[in-house]
Amino acid sequence: MIAPATRTVLVGCLGLVLSLCAPAGAGASGQWRWPVAGSHRVVHPYQPPAHDWLPGHRGVDLGVGSSRVVYAVGVGRVSFVGQIAQRSVIVIAHAGNLRTTYEPVTATVRLGQRVAAGQRIGMLQRNGSHCRPSCLHLGLKRGTTYLNPLLLFAPTRARLLPHLGH
Numbered sequence: 001m002i003a004p005a006t007r008t009v010l011v012g013c014l015g016l017v018l019s020l021c022a023p024a025g026a027g028a029s030g031q032w033r034w035p036v037a038g039s040h041r042v043v044h045p046y047q048p049p050a051h052d053w054l055p056g057h058r059g060v061d062l063g064v065g066s067s068r069v070v071y072a073v074g075v076g077r078v079s080f081v082g083q084i085a086q087r088s089v090i091v092i093a094h095a096g097n098l099r100t101t102y103e104p105v106t107a108t109v110r111l112g113q114r115v116a117a118g119q120r121i122g123m124l125q126r127n128g129s130h131c132r133p134s135c136l137h138l139g140l141k142r143g144t145t146y147l148n149p150l151l152l153f154a155p156t157r158a159r160l161l162p163h164l165g166h
């Protein structure tokens with residue numbers, strides 16, 4: 001007899017790529033926060049290419065309101081701050097071999113710094129994003145595989161990702 005809660009998770013996992021399922025004993029209470037203030041608006045969706053070498057949109061572009069403050073989506077450690085293809089990028093490493101990327105952002109955190117979910121990590125730059133007006137490009141990877149960052153925020157799926165803490 002499987003407990004109802006366990007069964008829900010199992011069914012949910014089967015509905016997703018298996019690698020998204022939380023490993024056993026990964027902990028509890030995963031908390032993911034939207035990285036910008038204001039309404040949750042996706043300007044450009046996630047459009048992964050059919051093959052790694054083809055162009056695509058390996059992330060989501062999020063509309064911003066009057067505030068340009070950018071927040072960490074989850075607990076983690078800053079694993080990169082610098083320029084990639086002439087854009088200012090912050091990368092945060094999370095539990096479960098997950099990484100989130102934020103661009104174009106002027107960092108207010110330093111390499112190696114631990115951050116909490118919802119902690120300010122920088123300011124969105126006015127130029128350098130691929131939207132007009134500017135937007136935040138948010139990326140999500142597990143290992144070398146790009147994932148749709150919106151998975152983090154979907155209420156029924158967020159718990160399938162590795163939980164943080166503990």
Ligand SMILES: [Zn+2]
Pocket residue numbers: 044057059060061130136137138
């Ligand atoms: Zn983008």
